[in-house]
Amino acid sequence: MEKAVFIIASIGSVLSAVWMVFGENTVHSALALVANFFTLAVFYILLEAHFLAVVQIIVYAGAIMVLFLFVIMLLGVDRRDQYRETIPFQFPLAVLFSAGLLGVLIYTIRAAFTKTPFTGLAQANASGNTQGLGRLLFTHYLFPFEVTSLLLIVAAMGAMVIGKRRAPAETQPEDEDA
Amino acid sequence: MAPSAYLILGAILFSVGTLGVLLRRNALVIFMSIELMLNAVNLTLVTFARMRGTLDGQVLAFFVIAVAAAEVVVGLAIIVAMFRRKQTASVDDARLFKW
Numbered sequence: 001m002e003k004a005v006f007i008i009a010s011i012g013s014v015l016s017a018v019w020m021v022f023g024e025n026t027v028h029s030a031l032a033l034v035a036n037f038f039t040l041a042v043f044y045i046l047l048e049a050h051f052l053a054v055v056q057i058i059v060y061a062g063a064i065m066v067l068f069l070f071v072i073m074l075l076g077v078d079r080r081d082q083y084r085e086t087i088p089f090q091f092p093l094a095v096l097f098s099a100g101l102l103g104v105l106i107y108t109i110r111a112a113f114t115k116t117p118f119t120g121l122a123q124a125n126a127s128g129n130t131q132g133l134g135r136l137l138f139t140h141y142l143f144p145f146e147v148t149s150l151l152l153i154v155a156a157m158g159a160m161v162i163g164k165r166r167a168p169a170e171t172q173p174e175d176e177d178a
Numbered sequence: 179m180a181p182s183a184y185l186i187l188g189a190i191l192f193s194v195g196t197l198g199v200l201l202r203r204n205a206l207v208i209f210m211s212i213e214l215m216l217n218a219v220n221l222t223l224v225t226f227a228r229m230r231g232t233l234d235g236q237v238l239a240f241f242v243i244a245v246a247a248a249e250v251v252v253g254l255a256i257i258v259a260m261f262r263r264k265q266t267a268s269v270d271d272a273r274l275f276k277w
Contacts, residue, residue, distance in 0.1 A: 119231030
């Protein structure tokens with residue numbers, strides 16, 4: 001059962017990732033990425049990470065991708081210069097380097113982990129996955145958790161500062177430029 | 179399924195994300211490719227968590243999701259600010275921040 005679900009979801013995952021990268025339309029790329037996030041949620045359920053599966057759907061597919069689509073709609077879709085090569089042989093070189101990276105990664109994984117089985121999370125998840133995560137998060141990982149909250153506040157303020165419009169006197173000469 | 183199947187899938191997704199960053203010129207699509215790479219690493223972390231029988235990998239993936247959310251907010255603000263000045267989202271047209 002796990003094998004069947006894994007094979008179907010992994011095919012969907014790889015196809016949606018490839019569609020995201022090679023799609024001509026930016027909106028289609030964003031929708032392919034949403035599909036990819038859903039397949040990843042399926043993998044999290046298979047890997048006994050139930051809380052993360054739900055967070056994946058709510059935060060990634062819900063919040064982050066909606067933000068992406070919002071910005072795409074705000075800027076308008078332009079497919080003018082999608083594949084212009086700015087460096088000579090950019091396409092073959094990019095494919096070569098990515099394939100080389102994939103080869104090295106797969107070689108390392110096969111060398112290191114072929115015989116290692118899953119220990120399983122039955123013991124760690126005994127009192128529930130969310131409870132276990134929460135216990136770990138608020139005891140052993142309390143300091144990183146607080147730093148993350150600080151990071152989120154700084155990021156929100158940074159986005160406000162960057163996104164703010166300049167005073168009219170400052171932008172006028174540039175507007176004439178554009 | 180063996181752990182290596184999940185790890186190899188994570189490696190494939192990461193490589194596809196790299197390809198997107200190297201090939202595409204649209205800043206938004208490059209950004210989405212980076213999200214794909216972050217998710218591939220998350221899948222690897224969750225696989226390791228189940229492999230070792232502890233929840234630490236899942237906590238780390240949780241932190242990665244939080245940092246990715248912060249990164250998206252700032253990055254999209256930069257893209258919007260760039261578009262407002264240059265009327266384009268192509269990374270080739272934005273070689274300089276000030277001119």
